Amino acid sequence: MDLWSVRFEIQDKFKNIFSEYVEDFEGYISSSLFVNEDKDKKKYTNFYLNNIATNKFGEFHQNQIWVLEMFLNQKPDIITIIRKLNYLAKELNTTEYFFNDHPRKDKYSNRLNVSKIVQKNWIKYNRKSFPIINIDNFYIYGLHNSKNCSISKIPIKIEASTAFGTGSHETTKCCLKALTFISRFAKSSQILDYGCGTGILGISSKKIFKKSEVTFVDIDKNAVKLTKENLKLNNIVLNNVYLTNSFYSNKYTKKQFYDLIFANILFGPLKKLAPLYSLIIKPNSFLILSGLLNEQIPYIINWYNKYGFKKRKIFSLNGWGSIILISNQ
Numbered sequence: 001m002d003l004w005s006v007r008f009e010i011q012d013k014f015k016n017i018f019s020e021y022v023e024d025f026e027g028y029i030s031s032s033l034f035v036n037e038d039k040d041k042k043k044y045t046n047f048y049l050n051n052i053a054t055n056k057f058g059e060f061h062q063n064q065i066w067v068l069e070m071f072l073n074q075k076p077d078i079i080t081i082i083r084k085l086n087y088l089a090k091e092l093n094t095t096e097y098f099f100n101d102h103p104r105k106d107k108y109s110n111r112l113n114v115s116k117i118v119q120k121n122w123i124k125y126n127r128k129s130f131p132i133i134n135i136d137n138f139y140i141y142g143l144h145n146s147k148n149c150s151i152s153k154i155p156i157k158i159e160a161s162t163a164f165g166t167g168s169h170e171t172t173k174c175c176l177k178a179l180t181f182i183s184r185f186a187k188s189s190q191i192l193d194y195g196c197g198t199g200i201l202g203i204s205s206k207k208i209f210k211k212s213e214v215t216f217v218d219i220d221k222n223a224v225k226l227t228k229e230n231l232k233l234n235n236i237v238l239n240n241v242y243l244t245n246s247f248y249s250n251k252y253t254k255k256q257f258y259d260l261i262f263a264n265i266l267f268g269p270l271k272k273l274a275p276l277y278s279l280i281i282k283p284n285s286f287l288i289l290s291g292l293l294n295e296q297i298p299y300i301i302n303w304y305n306k307y308g309f310k311k312r313k314i315f316s317l318n319g320w321g322s323i324i325l326i327s328n329q
């Protein structure tokens with residue numbers, strides 16, 4: 001079976017609408033959202049975003065632009081896809097899309113990019129990409145691996161087909177190191193894994209703090225689905241798994257509710273979320289921030305100082321870092 005990819009950019013405020021809209025396209029299999037790595041602000045003038053403020057690290061504030069990639073099990077009918085997308089674009093009063101299959105030097109934010117996906121044995125490929133992770137107290141393995149760790153280790157099972165949050169990235173490893181450090185002198189009963197991905201950090205916390213209640217939150221519905229699957233794989237029975245939308249926000253944004261919060265995301269969203277975390281964390285509790293380059297860490301610490309947080313410890317690995325902050329409200 002041939003697989004095809006169709007990619008295009010959308011404004012942040014329309015990302016959920018477009019994501020649901022493309023599910024009805026002929027041949028649709030799945031879709032995903034991710035931040036465009038091209039940070040050239042001039043590229044986005046077609047989306048009427050001339051006045052977007054950027055930070056010194058070149059990231060768009062609050063991720064105003066996303067890339068939506070949908071996967072099809074048949075060759076795309078480009079004319080039909082453009083017609084449907086432009087119908088919605090007109091309804092939302094945003095820029096319409098076009099397609100040009102000839103290579104061009106210039107880039108346009110409203111251009112569809114279509115490509116055929118080379119067939120691979122994806123499970124075999126992912127197995128090579130995500131080997132067993134043996135770090136501190138944790139032994140992280142997939143269903144394709146045998147559980148072969150010492151009794152002193154905490155085993156965590158993550159399916160190899162999941163593309164993010166298997167523990168292989170430096171930011172996740174730093175978070176696990178931070179969790180190990182905290183567990184030596186503190187106990188947590190209410191834990192929030194904000195931006196949970198596959199749920200690995202919340203699952204790890206639950207295995208250390210067995211009597212704790214863990215809440216998992218993510219902006220991506222596929223991540224929420226993966227988290228629920230991995231909870232089952234690790235024999236954890238929980239119902240506190242939510243999408244970060246307004247309907248569910250009151251379920252996890254309770255003032256001074258959590259004594260341990262994980263946020264393994266990016267500099268821009270972490271800066272934006274500081275006021276929220278200050279409201280939902282208990283006094284003298286821990287906030288672990290990750291997804292940060294080493295040079296971004298001093299700036300995020302200074303920013304969180306304004307919201308009542310103080311640095312406790314920094315973990316760094318291959319240019320990436322995590323911070324343990326403590327609330328002193």
